[in-house]
Amino acid sequence: MVLFIDYYFLSLLLLYFSSFLFFFLNEKNPFLILILLEFQLIMLALLFIYFSYLNHSVLGYIFALFIIAFAGAEASVGISLLIVFYRIRGLFSVYFPSALERVQWKKIS
Template identity: 35%
Template sequence: MIIEQFNCASVSSLLFLVSVVGMFLNQKNILVMLMSLEMMFLSISFNLIFTSICLDDIVGQIFSLLILTVAAAESSVGLAILVIYYRIRSTITIELMNLMKG
């Protein structure tokens, strides 16, 4: 049981670290940054579910559903803004994002 707990916690931590590295190493493509952000949300949700199962409590699972709902809304709004930006500028690089006014 202890080994399974360590494996789940290490997988969650590894997912979070990979997403942080992906966020910092690739700062030119906004699509990769959005995917890294979604992977951060997924790793946090996975950790909450795992903790909820270990503690035999449902609160972590409810928070996990709340996080996944907010992450889905965030990604849909982000992708919609990205599509509009691509139609105007014909590129999705971040260097030209400072030209946006709002």
């Protein structure tokens, strides 16, 4: 019974991780991209905790704490960059089809 619950938990975590990865790659709103990235990091931390539980090791728990600390720092830096980006550009879109057309390319001789 315990083995079935372990495989069920592992498959559920991998399903969540892959679904958030799919939505992360198809999203254009930067706030939603940050939220999905946070969910992916949480799922990764849970996977480390799960494998650490299976191997009877403390290393996965420690690594999960580092991942959660990194996720908090990444979220604060990401939101502050988005606020600055909005103040400069006035929009939140990630997709700029004409951004490369306005760049003046110089020839390197």
